[in-house]
Amino acid sequence: MLNKILAGILMLIWVSLPGISLAQESPPGKWWHLPRISKDLNLSDQEKSELDKLYIDNRRKLIDLKSVLERERFELGNLLEQETLDEAAVMGQFKKLEGARANLATEHFRFLLGVRKIVGFERFQRLEMISRKFRSEKMSRQKERLKKQKE
Amino acid sequence: MRGHLSTCPLCQERKERLEQDLARFGQMAEHFAPAPVQRVSLPVEEFQGSRLHPWNLRVVLGAVITTALVILVVSWSLFFRVTPEGSLARLTQEMWEDDHLITEISMLEENPLPQPFLGIPKEPFTEIDEEFIEFVVPDIDNKTLSYNQGKGGITLC
Numbered sequence: 231m232l233n234k235i236l237a238g239i240l241m242l243i244w245v246s247l248p249g250i251s252l253a254q255e256s257p258p259g260k261w262w263h264l265p266r267i268s269k270d271l272n273l274s275d276q277e278k279s280e281l282d283k284l285y286i287d288n289r290r291k292l293i294d295l296k297s298v299l300e301r302e303r304f305e306l307g308n309l310l311e312q313e314t315l316d317e318a319a320v321m322g323q324f325k326k327l328e329g330a331r332a333n334l335a336t337e338h339f340r341f342l343l344g345v346r347k348i349v350g351f352e353r354f355q356r357l358e359m360i361s362r363k364f365r366s367e368k369m370s371r372q373k374e375r376l377k378k379q380k381e
Numbered sequence: 382m383r384g385h386l387s388t389c390p391l392c393q394e395r396k397e398r399l400e401q402d403l404a405r406f407g408q409m410a411e412h413f414a415p416a417p418v419q420r421v422s423l424p425v426e427e428f429q430g431s432r433l434h435p436w437n438l439r440v441v442l443g444a445v446i447t448t449a450l451v452i453l454v455v456s457w458s459l460f461f462r463v464t465p466e467g468s469l470a471r472l473t474q475e476m477w478e479d480d481h482l483i484t485e486i487s488m489l490e491e492n493p494l495p496q497p498f499l500g501i502p503k504e505p506f507t508e509i510d511e512e513f514i515e516f517v518v519p520d521i522d523n524k525t526l527s528y529n530q531g532k533g534g535i536t537l538c
Binding site: 258259261263264289292296302304306307327330331335 | 468472475476477478479480482483485486487489490493494495496497498
């Protein structure tokens with residue numbers, strides 16, 4: 231009973247998670263451990279284990295790349311705040327920043343690619359459908375919340 | 382033999398002499414024996430029950446270790462067992478944290494420029510409306526300006 235309640239709360243939290251970017255194609259966290267999704271996608275223990283490994287490797291890299299990007303952004307901001315503008319330096323730093331952004335986006339995409347490889351075509355499509363369904367539920371909940379706030 | 386002894390006076394005399402000799406010998410022995418200086422006590426046999434046989438010691442030690450292990454395992458399972466509820470709560474926490482990370486990453490991917498420059502659009506305005514015109518061109522002689530979207534120009538109202 232408690233298990234079901236917790237699972238329900240989990241779903242509710244997920245649906246109402248604030249600020250999920252539209253660019254996010256899969257649910258956050260280790261969604262493959264959620265009983266509902268795991269059952270729906272018929273995930274085996276081996277696949278869950280592979281997803282676990284993929285997630286850990288990916289998030290480790292994402293954290294590193296995010297910090298690199300933040301550092302490059304800081305450096306660019308620092309250059310732009312100088313009274314005498316060094317255009318060459320600014321452009322050079324901007325290129326570095328763009329490179330860091332590309333690396334971050336690539337790694338972010340690599341995770342989705344890994345998920346696609348593990349679950350296969352059909353289940354990936356189902357996962358997208360699940361993700362879309364949750365996202366639309368989340369949007370409608372946010373709208374309801376905004377309506378209530380206005381009232 | 383006893384009948385002969387009761388009737389023979391010679392044998393009776395010899396018997397009496399022997400008895401007298403024996404009594405005298407006893408008196409002499411008592412006279413020459415040294416006086417006891419300490420109390421004589423018989424050695425007490427040591428109690429064997431308190432000493433453990435090496436084999437018994439191993440059994441006791443084994444029992445103690447087993448009991449300790451059982452207690453450890455039981456307490457461990459009681460305090461640190463992973464219940465489905467516990468794992469779901471942990472999963473929720475991880476989802477929150479991951480959502481936060483991915484949201485930040487998505488925002489950075491979308492626009493990595495430093496904070497003060499985030500508000501300045503890189504692209505030209507694509508949507509021109511009344512509000513924009515009022516912002517760019519102030520009122521002239523109390524007459525309002527209007528953007529004629531159909532003809533693509535600004536006209537005086």
